[in-house]
Amino acid sequence: MGNTCCGVCGCIDQASIGVIERWGRFERLAEPGLHFFNPFAGEFLTGVLSTRINSLDVRIETKTKDNVFVQLLCSIQYRIIKQNADDAFYELQNPKEQIQAYVFDVVRAHVPRMTLDGLFEQKSDVAQAVLEELEKVMGAYGYNIEHILVVDIIPDPSVRKAMNEINAAQRLQLANVYKGEAEKILQIKKAEGEAESKYLGGVGVARQRQAITDGMRENILNFSHKVEGTSAKEVMDLIMITQYFDTIKDLGNSSKNTTVFIPHGPGHVRDIGDQIRNGMMEASSAQLSSTDQGDLLDMI
The missing domain is CATH 1.10.287 (Helix Hairpins)
Incomplete structure (x- = not known):
C-alpha cells in the first residue's frame, strides 16, 4: 500500500515518514498513519521519506602500492534517521551521489598504501575506514550508515593471469618436490632390497660351496677306505x-x-x-x- 494524500488528509505508509510544511516552512514530521491537514492555514504534506535500509553499489578504480590497477566493488547499506528526517529531506539534493563521492575519496586514499596481496588480506580495514568517514559526514545530514562491504576486488586481467600462473608454478614446484622425495624413497628401498638380496645370495652360495666341499671330502674318504691302493x-x-x-x-x-x-x-x-x-x-x-x-x- 503506497502513500496517499489529498488536500485535507494524508495516509503515510509503514516504514515511511512524512514532512509537513506550513506556508512553505518546515512544520513537523508525520509518523505512519492517517493525518489531517488544514490547507486554509497553509499546512501541506510536502514529501515522504522511506526509513527502510537502502543499498548503494559503488565501483571504484584505483591502484595499489605495487602499481597494480584494481576495481573495488563496495556495497553501502544506509537508512534515514527518523528523528533527523527533516535534515535528510532539506540538506541533500542527491544523497547517493554524496555517499559515492565520499567512498571514492576514502578508498583512493587508503588503497594506494597497500600492496595487492595486502589489499586482499586487509579489505575489512578499507571497509572500516569508509564506514568511519561516512558515519561522521552523513550523520550530520540525517543518514545512518549500517554496513559497508567490499564485495569484490578485481585486478587487471593481465595481472590476474600472471597471479594464476605464479600460483600454478608454485604448486607445480611443490608437486615436483614431493615427486622427487617419493622417487628418492623408492630408490633407497630398491637399493636396500638389492643389498639384502645380494647378501642373502652370498650366504646361500657360501653354504652351497660349504656343502659341496663337505660332500666331496666325505666321498673322498669313503672311496679311499673302500678301494685299497687309491x-x-x-x-x-x-x-x-x-x-x-x-x-x-x-x-x-x-x-x-x-x-x-x-x-x-x-x-x-x-x-x-x-x-x-x-x-x-x-x-x-x-x-x-x-x-x-x-x-x-x-x-x-
Missing part, C-alpha cells in the same frame, strides 16, 4: 670328471641356454681339478697356520 688325488680327479660330464649333459638337455664354450678336454679338466685341489690345500694350510699362531700366543 690316493685322494685320484679320487678327486674322478669326481671332477664326473661333474664335468654331468654339466655337459645338463647343457645339452636345455634348449634355451646362452653358454659360451671354451677349448676343453680331459687335460683341461685335470688342470681345473689341480687348481681346485691346490686352493683347498692352501686354505687348509692357512687355517692350520692361524691355529698354530693362536696356540703360540696362548703359550706366551
